[in-house]
Amino acid sequence: MDRPTLYIANKNYSSWSFRPWMALTGAGVDFEEVLIPFDYPGGNPDIKAISPTGRVPLLQHGALKIWESLAIIEYVAELYPDAGLLPRDRAERALARSVSMEMLSSFRALRSACPMNIRRPKGGIVLPDGVDADISRIETIWRDLL
Ligand SMILES: N[C@@H](CCC(=O)N[C@@H](CS)C(=O)NCC(=O)O)C(=O)O
Incomplete structure (x- = not known):
């Protein structure tokens, strides 16, 4: 392969x-990682050259290109069924997909107020309206799943 x-x-x-x-990485897949920075005004032409959406992540496997993070994860889960990326039980798998899709499509207030930056210096921020509701929903998801 x-x-x-x-x-x-x-x-x-x-x-x-x-x-x-x-x-x-968790599934132990031997893969090549190619980093393309995305903070370009008007979008990075290198991303547009490889991706039909002009966005990454994108997984290239032979001639096959897969975009959208969840589609990539589903593909890897099928290729490596013993890696435990998705639950074996169908109902639990459906629940995992529901939660993943909710994460993908929701929590706009939280995302816009708190974009990902792992290296951000510690310090308080003022949270606009809507963020509390997003956090509360995420806490409920985690509590229910646990
Ligand atoms: N829904 C997509 C979102 C992908 C996305 O928004 N990628 C951003 C980087 S975080 C991107 O490639 N942006 C290109 C650009 O801004 O030029 C996924 O889950 O893969």
Whole structure:
């Protein structure tokens, strides 16, 4: 099988990139990692050259290109069923997908107030309206799942 290539943005700022990177790394996949910075005005032409959406992450496996972080993770989970990326039980797998899709499509207030930056200096920030509701929903998800 060809060695896959994962095109990503900076893991410090791009949680979308970090997710499939963690999945591939956690599954023990031998893959090549190609970092393409995305903080370009008007978008980085290198990303546009490889990705149909002009966004990363993107996994190239042979001739196949897979974009969208969750689609990449699903693909890797199918290729490596013993890696435990998704629950074996169908109902639990459905729940995992519900939560993952909710994360992908929701929490706009939280995301815009707190963009990912692992290296951000410690310090308080003023949270605008809507962020408390997002945090409360995330706490509920975690509590219910645990
Ligand atoms: N829904 C997509 C989001 C991907 C995305 O937004 N990627 C950003 C980096 S975090 C990007 O490539 N932006 C390109 C640009 O801003 O030029 C996924 O889950 O993969």
